[in-house]
Amino acid sequence: MAIQVKEREHQDVETEQLMSGCEAIAEAIRLADVDVMAAYPIRPYDGVMQAAAKLIANGKMDVEYIVADGEHSQFEIVKHACAVGSRVFVGSSGVGWFYAFEAIAVTAGLRLPVVAICGNRALDDPGAFGTEHNDSLAVRDLGWLLPWAETAQEAMDLALMAWRVGEDKRVSLPVAIGLDGAFLTHSQQIVRIPTQAAVNTFLPRFDLGDRLLHPDNPITIAPQVDQDWLMEIRMQNDQAMRKAHDVVSEAHADFKKLFGRGGDSPFLDEYMTDDAEYVVFGQGTLALPMKVAIRRLRKEGHKVGLVRLKWFRPFPTQEIVKSLSRFKAVGIIDRDYSFGSPHYGGVLYNEVRSALYSQEKRPTIVGFIAGLGGREIEQPMATEIFEKTKAAASDIKSGDTCHWIGVRS
């Protein structure tokens, strides 16, 4: 890929800073030389917009920063800015995300690589700002790439990956990074900030090619289409999503080379799984209390581990099959719900089970709904999850159950 390195005025040495997940994303916006971003207040995502505003006010970056009149406008503004060739950033949370839903839905079909964060938040039972993944997951069928971060560092790294992958011509799809509200958006951690030169090498300049909306390139974007066209358009999106898998792997390899981070697999982060018999599977910050529990349980002699999913879309089916079929039982922890779905499980639970269906060797899969509305996952809950997973191992059918963890009766 053609690389263009651009000199910037700020210091070109990798530094360390104590910053929240939101601030880490803002830092990524600066490093990526984003052109247009659109803001509207809603917790917890808007911490990013506050941090970005400060960077602009302090002359640290040059971005067209538009305070919109609502989330629908926010997403439409960046969609159009993207069509004329701008690198863009936007985001929302919870009900705000849903307010923008129409614009979100059409962006993938237009193949415009808008990069967003969804600061995951419960769907506004009044005053519920805590994390829950149903906002992000609502777009899971629409052609958005959906990575999920665990730490502030990973938030920044995934943001840089997001522009790289989304803007890749083979993909050209929007990306929404999932960030757990509060636990990640608002807690500060030590983050290593890469050098501008390295980022410039990793992230080529955005180029829409012959799809650029410009008077010199007469095109019509999104003329009226009907049943005579839609199957083909959907098929193109399907193909782009398939290709995204390899493009993520490629970008991950480059990222590792340049920044030395990112783990072995672009899609899965495995913890103490080498000799594990029972593992839990989930995404986002819930991995943190589970890792604490694993270390504790290992001391007691339990062969337990964790597999954390980093990209929900494209769903890494092969990687998951390969990884999970090594275990006797897997407990899937959903920080989401899908009322009335098979076995009354969560979204992840049913997706993982579906991925494993045709495998000869497959573990018992048992479901857990935990941490809704940002409820903390405490150690006794983690223990209960492992115990129930282990108990299910002997009988594959026992996985047809989903347990609610830490709920009062």
Place this chain on the structure above:
Amino acid sequence: MHTQLGASGSAALGTAAGLKVLMRKGKLKNEKINVIAFCGDGGGADMGIGAISATLTHKDYNCLVLLYDNESYANTDIQLSSQTPYGAVTTFSPSGTKKRLMHTRWKKNVPGMLAAGHPESRYIAAGCAAYAVDLMNKIRKALELGGPTFVHTLDPCPKGWDYHPQYSQELGHLAVECGIWPLYEVIDRVCNLTGPTRQIAEGRKKRKPVYEYLKRQGRFAHFAEEDVEHFQHEVDKMWTEWLIPGVIPFTIAAKDQTILKIDKKPLHEQKTA
């Protein structure tokens, strides 16, 4: 580029912002590119009014929002919008045996409202497709003056108004000549009435009775005499009671005429009371 219903304000803004920043950063050749977002009365006057309003306050971006007002949600088979005239038949306001009029709201005054509410927009105008030269000049001025601008055009719609298309021109003329749709432009907060509207206001032309306009269209065919009278009465009010005919619907109370004598000197030159 097709935008979403109700998003023309945001589309104009996003496009203008994108072009501006790319040119500033040297990522795009620096040249003047006109950004025009079209919307209908449904998409603009109803659903997208908030986004248009927001755009008109972003004075650093050059873009024009053009509202094509055919007085209904036409694409979806003619449903009433806030721009559908009083009493008109639409698929959501049929005339039936028990209810003659299903739609009894008066048309929302969009260009007047936007002009009043967005003092920094340099150009806001009301035009009509039947006055093509007047309209072309308005569009040209809007684009030349720059910043976020807005032009609202009344566009006779044979489909929704139910008349033969060859009369489009004539119906546009009648809407203006009957005083129902005033033509004007507000440039840097100065309002000019244009075309026949100006002639009417200056007394050089007499307003035609609204019946001339109503009777030509199938959508008013169910009108009884009292409906025509009500329509005429409301239009009369636009001309006799509004502060600026057809533009600003309120006026200053008679007892408060002193307000008009307000001291217009800058603050530091004013004497203390």
Place this chain on the structure above:
Amino acid sequence: MNDPKETSITVEVVYRGIFQKTLAQRICRSIVLAARKRGHTGTAFARYGDSPERNGVPAKQFAVVAINDLELEASMAKYEPAVVDVSIAVDDTLVKGVESWAWYGRQPIWKPVKKDGFLLVTSDNSPADVLAQTDEAERPYTLVTVPGGASFAGLWVFKDDHTDYRVLGALARIEPEWVRLDDVKALIKEQTKDESAVQSAQYGYDAAKLRAVKAGEGTSGHEKLQFTKPGWTTMRPGIVVDARKPGERNPQYKKYTARTLRPVVNFDTCIKCTMCWLDCPDECFEVTPEGHYEVVYQACIGCGICAQVCPVKDCIVMVDELRFEDNEDKWQFWKKDHDGYNKWFEAKSGVSADPKVRTPAARQEGAGNANPAANPTSASGGDD
């Protein structure tokens, strides 16, 4: 009365978008309801979608009648039947072809009509004249004409000129196993309580002229306009299509099949005022080297605005589309052969090219009811 040999029959009504929508709907519904009187069942529906319902654009509605519900199922959950027994065109200029969706190209009017099926056209012209403007047949069918011009039936106010009753009468003549004249008349009687409407159905039955059309009959003069729909590998991603450059016209979607009338221009009397150019909603006028304005017929939808706004009397005249064989622009003709053009203008329009000669008041202005003056909007509202 014979029982039908088939298990179902499909009828389409091709009409001009919006003005004739109510008319088409009435015809399709009446077909089902009349057939119901003899125990058949049926369904009536419009081509779903909003694009074809533009002024003048050819659009379609359908009626399917079957001997029972099971047989009807094969015709349900469809946008558009691929094969019909009868195609009804309620404006004879529709026989010049149908272009309702850009990517369908221009289709011959008989395209869905099955072998030995019927094409029923309302027309004041002779079957020979209608056939002369219909695409060369690929398979035999019967052309049926029933008297009547293109009805400007209206949308909210249905200006009933009995086109629907005449069409139903004619249909009873050609498909008596499905729609009997007695049933049609009884239905109309119930619906309208109007004896003259019933008589119109009888008139349609009696006056219908049948003309057997063999394969190869018809004209080969119409433009072939076909379009291959691209697949997902050949389409540009992101729902992007090539746009027209300024001044360029769309070679794929020409719109001229929307016309019932076309404007013809008397270049001698044109004062080059630009009004037609300014007000044409489809930007059809091109300025000539001498400052005249000529119509690009490929793009013209025949709305009549130019004729209305032209300040010179009879400088632009709207003329029945069926009288034209081509879509060529005409200024060159006038430039090369002044007198020849003026003769042509007079022959087509019935108006003298010389403004000093008074044109008779009763000159023909297009086909029958398509002249809007024949259909003033004045009906009272309040339907049930």
